[in-house]
Amino acid sequence: MQLNKSDFPKINWKTSRPDSALTDEEWQEYFKKISECVSPADEDKLTFNYTGRIFGSEYCGDSQYTYYKRFINSVLASIRKGEEDYCFYIYQIIELLRFEHDRLQCEWLPEDGVFKCSLLLR
Numbered sequence: 001m002q003l004n005k006s007d008f009p010k011i012n013w014k015t016s017r018p019d020s021a022l023t024d025e026e027w028q029e030y031f032k033k034i035s036e037c038v039s040p041a042d043e044d045k046l047t048f049n050y051t052g053r054i055f056g057s058e059y060c061g062d063s064q065y066t067y068y069k070r071f072i073n074s075v076l077a078s079i080r081k082g083e084e085d086y087c088f089y090i091y092q093i094i095e096l097l098r099f100e101h102d103r104l105q106c107e108w109l110p111e112d113g114v115f116k117c118s119l120l121l122r
Contacts (some may be wrong), residue, residue: 027108
């Protein structure tokens with residue numbers, strides 16, 4: 001199933017952030033629709049090692065992707081321990097859905113502008 005962005009009028013897809021008027025009740029409906037469009041991954045965490053190259057020499061330092069991968073894997077580790085963690089962008093929620101498709105819960109906290117993530121207990 002394709003994600004039809006017009007089904008989500010209160011999301012700014014350029015910034016991957018909800019409109020300030022979005023309620024958690026509306027977000028839960030959006031979350032369900034988004035979940036239906038995400039396929040579970042075969043892995044249990046985000047992997048891919050990128051080594052940037054600049055002018056034929058190896059880039060010294062972490063790439064933006066490395067920071068992103070650490071963030072996603074850190075959130076996964078926290079919620080798998082039964083803790084709550086927070087995300088800021090919808091693309092991060094989509095990434096988490098790949099690894100915890102059937103157990104991920106995300107609550108939109110409009111007053112804080114964050115998503116509170118946790119897992120359903122088995």
